[in-house]
Amino acid sequence: MATLTEELNEWLDEGRERVARLPLEPRVEQIGRVLQVGDGVATVQGLPETRLDELLIFEGGFMGLAVDLGEDAIGCVLLGGASAIPSGSIVHGTGEVARVPVGEALLGRIVDALGVPLDGGGPLETASFAPVEQPAPAIVDRSLVTRPLATGLLVIDAMIPLGRGQRELIIGDRSTGKTAIAVDTIVNQRTSDVICIYAAVGQKASSVVQVIEAVRRYGAPERCLFVIGEANAPPGLQWLTPYAACSMAEYFVERGRDVLLVIDDLTKHAAAYRQLSLLLRRPPGREAYPGDIFYIHARLLERAAKLSPGRGGGSLTALPIAETQAGNISAYIPTNLISITDGQIYLDPRLFYEDQKPAVDVGKSVSRVGGKTQAPVLKALSESLRLEYAQFLELEVFTRFGTMVDERTRKVIEHGRRIRAALAQRQFEPLPLGEEVALLCALGDGVLDSLPLDRVAAFREALGPWLREKMPEIPALNDEAPPLPDETRARLKHALAALAHSLAAPKGEGP
Ligand SMILES: Nc1ncnc2c1ncn2[C@@H]1O[C@H](COP(=O)(O)OP(=O)(O)OP(=O)(O)O)[C@@H](O)[C@H]1O
Ligand SMILES: [Mg+2]
Known part of the structure; x- marks a missing residue:
């Protein structure tokens, strides 16, 4: 019978063996330090190998995106925790760009731009991730827009018809029924097989709740996804919302499905981006927007497409919304968006106050693609x-x-x-x-x-x-x-x- 000392020695030997097997190589870890932080952006020193758009992790687990790579410092857009990150704290690089969960499990859910559920419905059960920024489909991968996307609104379906894979701007002054048109279009898909994604950027939480309630009540919520970057969210998260929603949509498009993506709205998206850019000390241009404001919207909307049969034939229809001031469609952001999209639905406040709703001004509205796709019987x-x-x-x-x-x-x-x-x-x-x-x-x-x-x-x-x-x-x-x-x-x-x-x-x- 082994004595207590023998047992102890055996146990110690085993421990020594295990320690001997441990790889004791030196590990190199690059860390950076926060130089400055505030209002949704941070400047980081160190991390010389950081790539553009790389995800950085701050103390407390908060995340940020490296958007400006300078010689001495990195300009970083924070995706949360702006007030909780102390200056001088440690930052880690991840070597990866921002990615979001994608998959069937997202349908019926409410998430933020990082795919974090906001609906209290438990964690997402999805194994796939996709980068937030993806290149738009190449010309050879696209085919002509041929099938209509019915909105169920006679004024649009008859006179400004939409096609699956088209980009149509909904534009008008505040409170003229822009969101209402998008929501009605989503509701109308209850009788089709189209997957609907509503991306809210800078909207009041109460408006977002109304949209979700309406879709739950009148539409097919099990085929809808809500990606929310509401007005109180960090500006970085608001800015990321439409790109994240687009990546989530592309998962379905690549599997041959038709997807409708509503972005409500790109004026607030531009404002969030302007705020971040000014804080990062980028030179302001017209209306104080940075020079690449056209590019950030074009890059997003170019991802809407009808894919060729070889790529599965899916489609992504984009319905971005833009708000005008006193009907001025020649302001900077509206003209940019009008030139990027394949047409616009213009809402007139005068018609709205005369109780002609939907307040679509048929003369100023156009659909440059949809006419060819209109159902022959309707055409x-x-x-x-x-x-x-x-x-x-x-x-x-x-x-x-x-x-x-x-x-x-x-x-x-x-x-x-x-x-x-x-x-x-x-x-x-x-x-x-x-x-x-x-x-x-x-x-x-x-x-x-x-x-x-x-x-x-x-x-x-x-x-x-x-x-x-x-x-x-x-x-x-x-x-x-x-x-x-x-x-x-x-x-x-x-x-x-x-x-x-x-x-x-x-x-x-x-x-
Ligand atoms: N066809 C309609 N019939 C009756 N009421 C409508 C119709 N369309 C919109 N409304 C009402 O008009 C109001 C404004 O609509 P909505 O919120 O869609 O406008 P908006 O342009 O998106 O506003 P905001 O600029 O605040 O985003 C809402 O109370 C909505 O219920
Ligand atoms: Mg609205």
Whole structure:
């Protein structure tokens, strides 16, 4: 029986052996020190091997991005903890650029620009990571935008149609319904297979909550992702948000899916970047924005694309939002964004106050790609609409002064008023394609002209159930449906006229 001393010796020998096996090589670790810190940026000395956009780790685990590599110091954008990092503290390099988690597990979640969950729904179960900054697909990897992306808003789908893979700017003064258009488009995807990502940059937390609530209530939240860099977040994190959201979107695009990315909004993104740049003492240019402000937005929006069949055929549609001051679309950031995107939806505050919502100014809005992708059945019906509406708007100005008008002009005006009433739509009530087609038929065939103006909204509301009962082939229409044959159109006109007739009766006697 071994004595206690023997046992102890055995145990000590084992310990000595283990220590002998330990690799006792010298380890070289580069560290830097914080020179200056404040307002979301820090200057770091040391770390001579740092690469551009490398992630640095500060004391306390806070992260920052190396964005300015000087001879003596590194300018760093902090992604958190600006007030908790002491000057003189130690900084470590990571040798890696900022990366975010990507994967199916993100769907239905709310995360920040680093992929940290904000919804209290537990950690993300995803094994893949992607760099925040990625090069845009090359020309050979792209193909033409061919499929429409339905917004469910008649004014857009008929006159400023969007295609999958397009970049369309939503622009307008504050509180003119910009976010509402983007949210309605997301809500409308409940009937499609499009994955929706909403990236909030510099938005009030209360606005973000409203958007999330709306999508949860009316849309398909299990196919949506919210990437939030709200107004209280460090400016570095706000700046990173759209790039991170884009990388998260690209995961799905590369797997052949169609993704819609809303960026709300790039004006606040530009402001966050201006703040960081000025603090990093970069020379200010026009409107105090740094010289590369165009590049940072172009680099982001170029990543939206329709991929070629060889790359899986997925698409990333970008709907960036920009805010104007007093309708000035020729300010620096709006003109930049207009020139980067494939068109813009311009929202007019005057229309908004006149209660014409969505307040889209059709004259100043354009979609440079989407027209080619519009569903043929919708295209055939909406061709004359834009012209008729523009004519009406011009003529209406005259009648404002009480001018006597001839019978023909009066008819154009009455017809135009009905177009305008048909284009007005409440929030969260996107129209399915079939109802858009029926409404355009009703306008084109003059069915609505016999209806009192204040009954047009009721007509639109009654349309869905009426069509399902009388002409179920109309609600069954899809993107690829050819223009309506004459016979179907005649029957549809007949059915719509009957509906209009029943609604024209005094209130309470409708169907
Ligand atoms: N089609 C609509 N019908 C009724 N109300 C609407 C419609 N569109 C927007 N609104 C209302 O108008 C208000 C402003 O809309 P929204 O927040 O979308 O504007 P915004 O341009 O994004 O504003 P901000 O500049 O603050 O971001 C909201 O209260 C919204 O509910
Ligand atoms: Mg908004």
